[in-house]
Amino acid sequence: MLRGSGVTTLQYTALTVLERRGGISAAQLARDSFVTPQAMADMLRALEQRELISRSPNPASRRELLVHLTEEGRRLLAEYTDAHAAIEELMLSGLSRAERAHLRSSLDGAWRALRPPR
Incomplete structure (x- = not known):
């Protein structure tokens, strides 16, 4: 891209x-x-x-x-907004709406776990 x-x-x-x-x-x-x-x-x-x-x-x-x-x-x-969105959509295309929500939630949790404590 x-x-x-x-x-x-x-x-x-x-x-x-x-x-x-x-x-x-x-x-x-x-x-x-x-x-x-x-x-x-x-x-x-x-x-x-x-x-x-x-x-x-x-x-x-x-x-x-x-x-x-x-x-x-x-x-x-x-x-690059449209190209970025197209890649993201392709990546998620095999997932249901619920699976997408779960993936997003899981990634958010993983990202928060990597952040240093404040």
Whole structure:
């Protein structure tokens, strides 16, 4: 799906996280995207060079930068919305509505289990 975009699957995942939860730290984005902080630092540099994200100081912590999706990043995600939905539909096509709901619930539970305690 992303072959012509110049964006990797991991970068796309990070962009979708930012679409849902913009204004988060790089550390939180790394956790939510299931990559190491070092991998996220490299990824953010690449995304920032392409102007898909921006970073700004956190008003609550001067040393921390918050990551935001730019309009260019939003445009890129919008360009792949239909293809993303088609892949998801194909993946779920053999499941009933109840099975889809159960899968979504199970994945949400697994994701919450991986999150560090606050």
